[in-house]
Amino acid sequence: MTPDYARLYDLLRQVTGYIYPNEIEVHWGILVVVYPYLTGLVAGAFILASLVKVFNVQAVQSVYRLSLLTALAFLLVAPLPLLLHLGHPGRSFEIFLNPNFTSAMAMFGFVYAWYLMVVLLLEIWFTYRRDIVLWAREEKPPMKWIHQTIALFSNDVSERGLAFDKKVVKAITIIGIPSAFLLHGYVGFIFGSIKANPWWSSVLMPIVFLFSAIVSGIALVIILYMVITPMRGQKIDMKCLDTMASFLFYTVIVDFSLELLDFIHRLYQSEESIKILSEMVSNRLFISLVIIQVLLGMLIPLVIMVAIRLFRFEEELRKLLYFLSVILIQLGIFATRWNVVVGGQMFSKSFRGLTAYKMELGGIEGLLMTLALLVLPLLVLAILLKIFPAWDLPKRALGGEAVPSA
Amino acid sequence: MERRGFLEKLFAVALPGGVLGLLIRRAPARAEGYEASAHYYGMGIQVDKCIGCGRCVEACKDENNVPREPFFFRTWVERYSVRWRGEATVRNIDRALEGPAEVGGEGEVLRSFFVPKLCNQCDHPPCVQVCPVGATFATEDGVILVDEKRCIGCRYCIQACPYGARYLNPVTEAADKCTFCYHRITKGLLPACVEVCPTQARIFGDMRSTASPLTRFRRMNKLHVLKGHLNTEPKVTYADLDGEVR
Amino acid sequence: MKNFLQRFPDALVRLAAVFVVLIAVVLLVRSLLPASWTDTRLQRQATIERETARPVRYAGSDVCADCHEEYGVKRQGYHRNLSCETCHGTARDHADNPMEVKPSLPRLREFCVRCHAYDRSRPTGFPQINPAAHNPLKACITCHNPHDPKPPTTPQECRGCHAEIARTKALSPHVLLECTTCHAVPVAHRTSPRAVLASIPKEREFCGKCHAKDSAVRETPKIDVVTHGEKYLCWQCHYPHMPEIK
Secondary structure (H helix, E strand, O other): OOOOHHHHHHHHOOOEEOOOHHHHOOOOOHHHHHHHHHHHHHHHHHHHHHHHHHHOOHHHHHHHHHHHHHHHHHHHHOHHHHHHHOOOHHHOOHHHHOOOOOOHHHHHHHHHHHHHHHHHHHHHHHHHHHHHHHHHHHOOOOHHHHHHHHOOOOOOOOHHHHHHHHHHHHHHHHHHHHHHHHHHHHHHHHHHOOOOOOOOOOOOHHHHHHHHHHHHHHHHHHHHHHHHHHHOOOOOOHHHHHHHHHHHHHHHHHHHHHHHHHHHHHHHHOOOOHHHHHHHHHHOOHHHHHHHHHHHHHHHHHHHHHHHHHOOOOHHHHHHHHHHHHHHHHHHHHHHHHHHHOHHHHEOOOOOEEOOOOOOOOOOOOHHHHHHHHHHHHHHHHHHHHHOOOOOOOOOOOOOOOOOOO | OHHHHHHHHHHHHHHHHHHHHHHOOEEOOOOOOOOHHHOOEEEEEEHHHOOOOOHHHHHHHHHHOOOOOOOOOOEEEEEEEEEOOOOOEEEEOOOOOOOOOOOOOOOOEEEEEEEEEEOOOOOOOHHHHHOOOOOEEEEOOOOEEEOOOOOOOOOHHHHHOOOOOOEEEOOOOEEEOOOOOHHHHOOOOOOHHHHHOOOOOEEEEEOOOOOOHHHHHHHHOOEEOOOHHHOOOOOEEEEOOOOOOO | OHHHHHOOOHHHHHHHHHHHHHHHHHHHHHHHOOHHHHOHHHHHHHHHHHHHOOOOOOOOHHHHHOOOOHHHHHOOOOOOOOOHHHHHOOOHHHHHOOOOOOOOOOOOHHHHHHHHEOOOOOOOOOOOEOOOOOOOOOOHHHOOEOOEOOOOOOOOOHHHOOHHHHHHHHOOOOOOOOHHHHOOOOHHHHOOOOOOOOOOOOOHHHHHHHHEOOOOOOOOOOEOOOOOOOOOOHHHOOOOOOOOOO
């Protein structure tokens, strides 16, 4: 494969100041931006689901299953950008086979596997088990076979079995909340533990990552709820929507405070890197940070949500404003990931220069691939919703009565 | 009974593999009379002797098959021009880009010098710490190597190196960096950059040996390391290093 | 067994079975893998062997001494600290096959100019010429034997090695002063610059010869040698090669 040097010669012309010669190549590009964005959505959606089970927030009950499935859909797709980015994806299994135990990235593989296998899959399985068993009894193949296999050919819908299911779900959710925190906080740690890079190296990094993840996850579930519900021909439950928006509001406030704290802290401490970092923000990250992340992604949604609380807007206006806010928030959180990942590589570790990053249109690290990766989880979610319907309940139990909701 | 047998097999397989993986820090030497544990290599750089000719950069690329394009360097030389007021300007003296051109006007530069840079073969290497598959490791004789057959190309080590010493080799798609010319020093030769330096600005030696040029270097000079506050414990030490150097 | 299992909920039993099978498969696969896939020590050994087996391109200076008498010539001259390969490039192949493979023989002017052209960042005292003025277009080896490059005539001008100082002084109020006005330069300094040093002035009265109020020289700025500048010597504030008056 002939390496693409023309691109690098191009970039050389855009370098300002002095960079170490090896730094011309931006190593972690758009794919590594997409990855924490996707895992963030996982953590956020899961934590929203956990609010239902652990804190018994009844108003949000109707999106419980949707949140779980969203988390699963994104979790399944999230390793894809990483695999695509590796120089040798065929060797990636080595992370599990023979990991380096001092490496945060290696240990994260196990955290990810734990979260997928023990938390998310199990919680979904136990949540749906009764319904799957009941559906399987009435359906025709192939859905019948799919459901039977997923249920591990169980036919147990006894009182004892169902009570056990309920207990397990509660227990898993309780383990699940710290696990979800660990999942995305860990991604923050992978960046935050790099002492060589002052843009990343910070104790706050895992926390900021986590809260922006929760913000984006809740926002995503709101978008999905607002889009899917009319598609199903149902009416949007305003109480559910308002409650979700409430949680979103509180988390945005926390997220905003954390990022503001980081900003103030950096300026006040004024360490050696502050000059080049300020130059980077004003020259390379102005649009993505000041305009998109802060203004569009945080301040405007905050103002909208405060306005909604202060004034009584009628239903249609509220829906419109919510939808606008969550779209802006998604853009803002994506920009946040961009600013962290790409921003950390825009300045030289000599603190004397800036390089540039140009995303291509095609190719593995191109815009088209990025869009595909962002759309793919939605397709996976669509398939999951077919197999695990999030709102319908089985029509009849064994005795013919209607089945109570889980 | 069946279960016990199974459990025994489980432990017999899983434990040793895991424990071995944990215990291995340094890799053992190879045969042929070279005893890795008897050596511990370091380098000294006399900044005031460097004339910025760049022969070290070329020799390194020659010896180690580094791509000639100006984006991959195992070693490079920086030129500093410290000015009356304002920032010092730093430039690369890479031959592939341009010759060592004059920077700024006369009378504005207070002092000016060249600084060779390379992998510092740290004793507390952040790159080794973060590699997810342990592809980069420290040898017994103090050199950090990269297993290009194992590297998955995640580039975490490149991000973790504070000195910009690592790059992704475009041919092997694995991380790469200066190895102190390991294939030469284990045969008693000098690294290529040290071999061709015309002013002996680079000094290579065995820190275990009391009679090496490096020992004299360490005795007679006040030594600095790059980015000492990061506690990477570099084994490349600089004499007469100016405070402007990062 | 069946009774034992029936004490647990059906779902749990099925799930546990799946997990047990999964773990068993993983362990089985791992145990079947060859050791080189799982043993870090073996992998690192293989890496070291691969690294040390790389071809050597630079032979090292002592190898040339076996056949080439120039080595002995070089040992006495100004280029004694250079390796042969600094100028002649890689020579390992030549050393292995002297008749058929020849190293490079640099004869062009650009080659020497690379190290010896004036550059302000080069350390003072390093022999530097202005390539445009110093015998332009002529090959350097016409006058300088590369293995014993002493100049054909002893340099009369200081600027050959002290180019930075000369250039600075040329733009300063001291432009009309010869270097020897202030520095006593023994003849031997021109041929053994490091062993025999030129002198530097030691007292304020030296500068006072031109700058004292009662000095015979007329066009110079005058100060009171006794009181001006407190306890400091003149050159502690005024750079003699560019005596700014700030």
